[in-house]
Amino acid sequence: MKMEFPERQNSSQLFEEAKKYFPGGVNSPVRAFKSVYGPPLFIKKGSGCHIICEDDHQYIDFCASWGPMILGHDDPDVREAIISTVSNGASFGAPTKLGNRLGSLIIKNHRYLEQLRFVSSGTEAVMSAIRLARGYTGKSKIVKFEGCYHGHADSLLVKAGSGLVTFGVSTSAGVPPSFVAETIVLPLDDLEALSACFAKHHDLAAVIIEPIPANNGLLLQNKEYLQALRSMCTDNGVLLIFDEVISGFRVGFEGAAGLYEIEPDILTFGKIIGGGLPVGAFGARREIMQHISPDGNVYQAGTLSANPVAMAAGYATLVKVMTAGFYEQLEAKTHRFVTNLTEHIVKNGFPMQIVQIGSIFWLCFSPLNIRRADQIDPGTIEYFKKLHLYLLRAGIYLGPSGYEVGFISDKHDDMALDEAAAKISKGLDFCFND
Ligand SMILES: Cc1ncc(COP(=O)(O)O)c(C=O)c1O
Structure with missing residues (x-):
């Protein structure tokens, strides 16, 4: 060649x-x-x-x-939405009707969401979801799975350590060891490892998983495994985060949660939700989302969050996928x-x-x-x-x-x-x- x-x-x-x-x-x-x-x-x-x-x-x-x-x-409808919106100004850093419109479309059509917050990328959505889980539970450790990617926040750039060590090692320079120590990395599709982890650690805030892991090949999980994960989280007072940055609005409007009919505690989104413009979001039941600032004490903010042009592109996209x-x-x-x-x-x-x-x-x-x-x-x-x-x-x-x-x-x-x-x-x- x-x-x-x-x-x-x-x-x-x-x-x-x-x-x-x-x-x-x-x-x-x-x-x-x-x-x-x-x-x-x-x-x-x-x-x-x-x-x-x-x-x-x-x-x-x-x-x-x-x-x-x-x-x-x-796509002609997305293009038209972007052009007509931007002709009224690109960003105000203030609430707009367009944010309400996209928020309401998503919440009304997703059985597991009561409130959302828009951010500007998948990484931001996941980072905020984890802070929310920690603020809500008052605990600090999180579990992630080898083979899942959740963006480049410090505590998620961690892969499995060698041998039987469940604590991970960082995949990037610049991540302090103390951050890595807050993340436990488990293999996918391994119920024993999961049970052992819950038995050993009583300070878990959340388990985060791509319910359809699509960043290291396409590692389709058994529905029974995801159901067992749901039950173990519930039994142990640990929040389950479905990172649906890829699967959200891709395998159905309700993503993997809807497909498998498994209710996570927190969902994260990105990609399709912005129709090609930079949008992410995290959402949950109202009772959990109430912990986010200014209602609650988990701080989260963004200059360009719910940017009107991006909201218009996301809306034009989601209306079409709903047909x-x-x-x-x-x-x-x-x-x-x-x-x-x-x-x-x-x-x-x-x-x-x-x-x-x-x-x-x-x-x-x-x-x-x-x-x-x-x-x-x-x-x-x-x-x-x-x-x-x-x-x-x-x-x-x-x-x-x-x-x-x-x-x-x-x-x-x-x-x-x-x-x-x-x-x-x-x-x-x-x-x-x-
Ligand atoms: C499942 C998942 N979560 C989070 C992210 C991070 O999203 P972003 O690249 O928008 O920061 C990605 C990116 O590919 C992803 O696939």
């Missing part, structure tokens, strides 16, 4: 320039393409299910800005796409599978049922690197890491999905046979 990238000449030049301004040339590390071949593509335009790079190549986009673009790029049959159609077309790919994989005996839930899919380079992060063989990620380069050259854009999932929008029509399935199939032939 050619390791020169003449087809990325403009992107290459822009990347070199960007390195002068930004560490690693990027404003979020995964964008640097460190886990795949070649320089990152600089994107200049998106329309429907396509994006166009600065070298004027068009790609079918499965990254979807890492999930928010469930209506594809430049009858939206999620069913999205899931059906994703299923058809995944089935096409699976037929090719099975016919050729490739040691892999496509994992799917709703409109999320993951190219899993193992035939085994993978539910935990440590079950992924890092060696197989090499296949993904080859495939990624092959597919970029064929006009298919996947997120630049084998641990990332793909997203399908309502603008991915059958023609685009058939084209993508055919190209991915050829790419897999190339990866496994060359």
Whole structure:
């Protein structure tokens, strides 16, 4: 495979320039393409299910800005909402009707939410949810799971320590050991580890989980496991936080909580909730949310929180996903796409599978049922690197890491999905046979 990238000449030049301004040339590390071949593509335009790079190549986009673009790029209603709102001013730092409108739409249509607070990113939502859990319970330790990502707040940049040690180690410099000591890291899909943790620790404020873990492959959990987690939290007076930054409004309007019919104590959102603009939110029962300032003593604030333009984009997006049959159609077309790919994989005996839930899919380079992060063989990620380069050259854009999932929008029509399935199939032939 050619390791020169003449087809990325403009992107290459822009990347070199960007390195002068930004560490690693990027404003979020995964964008640097460190886990795949070649320089990152600089994107200049998106329309429907396509994006166009600065070298004027068009790609079918499965990254979807890492999930928010469930209506594809430049949806006419979202665009119109943004333009008409911004023409009245971009930000006031004061309440607006648009915040009420989005808040009420979400709360009225989500059985587990009574109150919300808008913030500007998923990280902020999670960080605030954890402070709320600590303020509400008066306890300080939290439990997270290996293989779940919750943004870059200090106490969450922690992975499992070695051996039997349940206390984690930081995944980033700059996180004080005393912060790390407040976080316990457990494996997913392991009820014994969970019971042992509850038996040992009586100072737990919260357990946080991605109910559909989608940041380290797609590690689908058994519903029974999530139900057991719910019960153990209840029995031990520990709050359960569902981080639905990816799954919220993606696998259904009520996200994973609605899908599995499990009531978490606190929910966090991001991505789709802002229709492509920077919005996050956390919410819960009123009794819990009343602890947030100014009603309560858990401080939380934001200059651009509930920004009117972002509220308008979020509303335009959520109104559309609420239309009858939206999620069913999205899931059906994703299923058809995944089935096409699976037929090719099975016919050729490739040691892999496509994992799917709703409109999320993951190219899993193992035939085994993978539910935990440590079950992924890092060696197989090499296949993904080859495939990624092959597919970029064929006009298919996947997120630049084998641990990332793909997203399908309502603008991915059958023609685009058939084209993508055919190209991915050829790419897999190339990866496994060359
Ligand atoms: C489950 C989950 N939680 C939190 C975050 C952090 O969100 P943000 O990148 O908006 O800060 C992410 C980001 O991908 C996420 O996937």
